Amino acid sequence: MDSGDELRAKFMEFPYVSGSQRNLMVELLSSVDSRLGSSLQPCTLPPDVQHFENPTGSARASLHLRSGLPSSQIDFILGGWIHCELPSGGALNITSLSAYLKPSTDAPHFLLELIQSSPTSLVLILDLTPRKDLILYSDYLKTYYEDTNLDKHRQRLQTLPQVKPYLSPSLYIRAVVSPTAILVCIDTEDDETTNVEDIIRDHVGPIAKELLQFWIESCACLERRVGEAERDYLAERDRIIKTKTIEVDLGSSFPRLFGQEVADRVLDVLKEYYSK
Template identity: 45%
Template sequence: MLRSEHYLRLLPATTPAFAAAPAPFSCPLPYRGATRLRLPRTRTPRLRGEPSSTLRASAVPDAVAPLAPEMLQREVARTLADQAVARLGPRLLPSAVPEDVAEFRNGAGNALGSLDVRRGAPRSSIDFMLQSSLHCKVPNGAIDITSILIFLNTATDAPHFLLELIQGSPTSIVVVLDLLPRKDLALHPDYLQKYYENTRLDEQRAKIEELPQACPYRSPSLFVRSACSPTAVLVTIDCGQGGEGALEEIVQGRLATVAKDVLQIWLDSCADSTTEMDDTERDCLLKRDQIVRSKSIEVDLTASLPRMFDPDVSSRIISEIRKAFGVQEP
């Protein structure tokens, strides 16, 4: 949930959100060169457990509770989450997210979401795994944001994993996929080589950026941009008017495959990593992590969620994410 501010700042009801959203490329021809990662067609997945129409954080009766539409980006995220859980297994504790945060919606019924957080088990290098999904209707469409974050603790200095998919129209999607560095790469060239050069992550970035429908996405936050690695996938994929089929082909094809491969690289090179550090190094690492986490909440959540959800709902969500991030109230 680190990059949605670009879209969510457009959410006031009087704002035609999609007119202001990036539309950098227009090419309705589907890309057919990638191997398709076949994903099951199901109802919109919850972040934990079985699908349910009960979205508890609302005064609207359950009988009329709306469901978010089926979207391939959520199927991609669910497939990646299953891939991570299969590998991490006992290193993740069961979810302890309250029911009124696990699923939520606003009183008007035009915004709904889900959140799941699984903390790392004792003596594990996993700090937490966070999954979230947000759907918000606006006057001329809807905004959908799907996120997976897997953060490590100070048992290692290996990068964190981040995926965020932000869909602002049926034919375009913003993709943020990265292994977030935890050191200054210019000061630590061995770190750059170990986690980014040797793993050939730049080849994964190139597979997305070479798509004719892709162009660079730049967050309006300089801090957010500075937190990413040079191999980050930061693109808007825009298939132009009538390009719904082309976008679907890309999402379940090349995008799904690249995301799966990047996660596998993270699982192989980072998830099992341990690093010998003295107290000073560990303190610096912890301080850097805390700054990134605090700033992401400040830039994104506290400015955006209250525009989508009622104050009591947004405060519960932010409070639970602060708890996962280990960030106290300001």
């Protein structure tokens, strides 16, 4: 059986993506470890959930989840990669990093997802997902999104001719993200001078690292206590969001990619963490 260190090393390989994307994910996860590692427990996922594949070996995935210590504001941080060979001969590659905070703070969660189904195109989802109604709590909108000028990242990225807005087919995703969320499609098929790897290295990477650093310093590490009633509200809202993430996202894609038996095994374990 693989040891925890061996499984983590296998996870950190990101073996199926470009060098720029691999470097970005390793840098982001290294930042999490160096800045928040003392507030996190080691990964306790079973080995067959940390790394798994479908019966034919055409789809593989690796997950690494670290829960926050009782004294931490962090609920858990989950990183992952998925690789699936497509019937067309190409491959679907997804890399992701999500971080959830406890209801002891109302600061936003963190979300990054890179979805690539061809060498020339990539969908990027990057956001600090709000945990309050931004109309009802206008001070929350001002504190985390207006005064911080978070929208500059989306504006900067969308000045590139290869970048277009991405409209998620999931109404749930469109409802849960913030007004400053980066949801874009990067397409370099008709560009002979620039490729997706260049854009990840020169543009996506710096923005993702800056946003993660802001989340670490201003959300995960900055104490922002809430009252008991508000804590109950946050706990229920977070529970719904995490339940929907399992149902709408993972619950629909994992059986198709990995088969029902493997999907059930992995999802049953993740549900334990998502429902805490």
